[in-house]
Amino acid sequence: METRNEIRFILNGQEVRRKGVRAAETLLDFLRLEQRMTGTKEGCAEGDCGACTVLVGRLSEGALVYEPVNACIRFLATVDGCHVVTVEHLRGADGSLHPVQRAMVEHHGSQCGFCTPGIVMALYALWMRVPEPSVTQIETALQGNLCRCTGYAPIIRAAQAVGAVGDPLEAERAAVKTRLEQLKDGARVAIEDGFLPGDLDDFAAVYADFPEATIVAGATDVGLWVTKFLRDIGPAIFIGHLDELRRIGKGAAGLLIGAGVSYEEALEEVSGAYPHLGPYLSRIAGWQVRGMGTIGGNIANGSPIGDMPPALIALGAQLVLRRGKTRREMPLEDYFIEYGEQDRHEGEFVEAVMLPVRAGEWIDAAYKVSKRRDEDISAVACGISIRLEGEVIAEARIAFGGMAGTPKRAEAAEAALVGEAFGEEAFDAAVEALALDFSPLTDWRASAEYRMTVARNLLRRFWAEEGAGEVAQLVREGQL
């Protein structure tokens, strides 16, 4: 495979070529320190405040899509082949404000102004998709942006006021797309201390050769290793650009979700097949991180508080691991051995997660409980799936996050349900049994007592919502 030694991308209106990029260089430092483009701010350097939001446009299956990203944890190498748009680019050459900027001024959407460039970029990304958004859509788009001054009310008013007017930046789109197509050469890119493989097979081969390398997908974990813990991540293999890993395949056997599928992509496609995952996924992180972070990364990192594993385990997910050309599969729960240890061999990577088609009648739910509703790590996360045969619970799969050193099934609680009539009594027994399954820890997110109480109550909630009758209907609607 051909190897290229420089990264190439478009920054606003200018093409950039850069040799000698180090794996740990962030897009934000590149913008602020090297380009002296100081419009993009650093508020936290951990992906949580959104002050550093820029847009990254990339070719995805032939289309040019722009996503809001946190420049603070986005590695510079990964904008290869992309169009980076910063706040400086929105204002016209004649000084005229972009419609989104104008609305923010007219509605007094800035006070200290430090969050403002990031908010403008997130709102611009929203407006490109939905020119006349609802309040809920605006709030969802702003889950990754903190503002300490305004209380958001004027920002929401501004976002609603922009309206379906023309985008002055539309004029450059065709040329940008053409140029990005030209830049896409399928080559492997070598940087100072890492690679961007040319394709999936190239990745498999490179990783088998360099099993000590750090795989970087969305960098929503790895980015923080660098910005917060000053860790060296070289040699690094960046995989976020690999289209083959970003696909979701629908087959007779089930849904095959590539490891590189982002939360946002999963939200669009997976929640079609599993509607209960829609609201659940939209409470993971903020929009920027949802566009960057991957399902594969959320599993591979082995975290006990990742939100995907409990929901996926309940659905009977199979994990597909690959080394070179060899693949192996296992039930997702088996991947997590104990805290800090996973069943992944040297040179092996997560290629996909498979959600198999299930026979019979299943009831599924997924719950996330956190201190703050949005963009917060769960105190407790939970996936529950049960199969009914008539009135009887024939199968139960219940998995929790935040309750042990790994995402873990509640086997005692499951056993208490199976074979019992689908009713309050069975769930009372399951609630009791949970004490055998878990003894959670206390930390800053929640006390052990709270975690246990919530876990129990989530089983009660499942019954209250999914049980039959008028009451359950009212509970589902949030009326009771």
Place this chain on the structure above:
Amino acid sequence: MSGAPKGAAHQAVAHESAEKHVSGRADYTDDLVTPVGCLHAYLGGADVTHGLIMGMDLSAVEAAPGVLGVLTAVDIPGKNQISAVHAGDEPLFPEEMVEYHGQPLFAVVAETRDQARRAAALAEIEISPLPHVLSVGEAMESRLPHVTAPLKLQRGDARKALDAAPRRLAGRMEVGGQEHFYLEGQIALAIPGEDDEMVIHCSTQHPSEAQAIVADVLGVPANAVVVNVRRMGGGFGGKESQMNLFAAVAAMAARRFGRAVKLRPDRDQDMAITGKRHDFLGSYDVGFDDAGRIVGVEAELAARCGFSADLSGPVTDRACFHFDNAYYLPEVTITSRPMKTNTVSNTAFRGFGGPQGMLVGERVIEEIAYALGRDPLEIRRANFYREGADETPYHQKVEDNIIARVVDELEESADYQARRAAVLEHNAKGGIIRKGIALTPVKFGISFTATWYNQAGALIHIYKDGSVHLNHGGTEMGQGLNTKVAQVVSEALGVDLDRIKVTKTTTEKVPNTSATAASSGADLNGMAALDACETLKARLAGFLRESRGVEEVEFLPGRVRAGAEEIDWTALISEAYMARVQLSATGFYKTPKIHWDRDKGQGRPFFYFAYGAACSEVSVDTLTGEYMVERVDILHDVGRSLNPAVDLGQVEGAFAQGMGWLTTEELWWDEDGRLRTHAPSTYKIPLASDMPRDFRVKLAEWSENPERTIKRSKAVGEPPFMLAMCVLEALSMAVASVCDYAECPRLDAPATPERVLIAVERLRR
């Protein structure tokens, strides 16, 4: 008068920097172009909470790539002191003892920030640990000292009244602290000049203090130090004294290496080593009658102050001043206990202790309501200040009381009674989702309680082309101060706002300024600017009288009338210049009427009061403790608004911040004394989706300040913060519904979902 100039006072114009904010062209300190060869400093600290420093091996730090050197206490040319109140208890770098986890002990200076940051982590510091005390409760049990003298406010004989009271109850409330979470973190850039000169660009609310501290640390007179700040990315009190450390270290490093030095901590370090809102432990003993009227109350307000005094004295004083909120307390004793703890030294934060004191006071009202089985709003009304019952515990009379009108209007517009009935009805169904509603008032005293702080200066130049250059001693942190002061000048001179430029705040132009704090920015600096305008107008009028031989001179928008003649502003200025009229003036203001005798606990600490009221309705999930703020109605008094758009923004923003304080913002220290909620990943301020589903905010348009404040407006920075108290009380009501309101849930703050659920479980038993 034919109209007002474009952008004059009372108009809802945009923030002066709005266009720059939205296009990324507003410069914050980190955005300034640095001089060639600028170096970067980073602070290194202790990994111990309390202990004796046995030794520091910084050789690995010094040997790290790019490092020029390290600075410790011995390198300080002047005084090793940065106490904001000159208490002598806050060394820049401690020499003997570490007093809180992460306390900076040295700084490293390198070619890049990244190098300095990496190097700082390499220090080997040997500390012999001592036992530590983290919470207020423990501090009182261990009899730790006060960091500053407590305050006692007393009127009548509370003890006697309590003993004679028909009913009596006592309780305690924990009130959590709060991280400022200004989006722009602390930062200072120091540029050395000739002789002993030093120029500092710093994100600070108090340039004059940064100047004084830097001068002390460098051992030079104040006239050698200039401190500049164009704008801050938020302050909220967190940059009133907390920037001292950063400014002083940057200056010290710049002096040592003779090059510019920038110091910017990362967010984790910023949160670990800068003070926060004080947490309080309030206790109360109240006597009341069957109508819920308070007959006597004793309260103690103990605060976690951290290792040093910083601003804890005035903060705990203000807590005492606001325990009464809008209520007349016939016989009363309120004492403060500013406790020392082995935590970072707590500091100013919007409301400055007032919110904590007021919240405990409101808890007393809530307790009485539950004890009597009544709507808390009835108890509130029964106790409002009124004719003949208008003396505060500090013996100032409440002369401008409008609380009853504000509350009546809000009760009506929020449809409180019908909605409360609906909430009660909903809860009676006994479901999982419970609701609560509450309406709480705010009365907040305006003025610095340190009387000498209530002064301000301004400097105005009119250039030959008629454009105006405005400078004042206040700092812009997003609150729209520059906009408001420029509007005042626009109206006074009759010049459109776009001809007035407000430039960076600098100790070179206006000396000896007070902190931009206590909501006083526009009150003080607006008046000072007006004073300068009056001087300039008098000179111009004098010139016209003399040159035109007329008596009548009137300033109109864009022009001046002298007798029958109207002269365009620009022409007038040009003519005045040619006639050698001085076109530059300073202005000065000091707040009248106020005085305060702290030893006696008597005086008139406040020039006036600002009022407001808010009503919130919440729904609580009793399985998880999660909640939603469904609707909030606010009616707030800003007097005659200088800028209704800016003021509305202050009210909305303050409410959100107050709500965060009382709900999801939790500071959590581990047993070792480490703050574990030190970044936005772990410390959760409100998001857009946390805001009330239905948010209706109004300014009391009929209100005018009876005192002669700037254009009869009122201060707005802090008072609306406390409007959020109703959220806590509404949550409390939803919780109480599970025991049919038999008991006041005594929900502590912040009411995280965890606290709410635990309270639900407790009351169910």
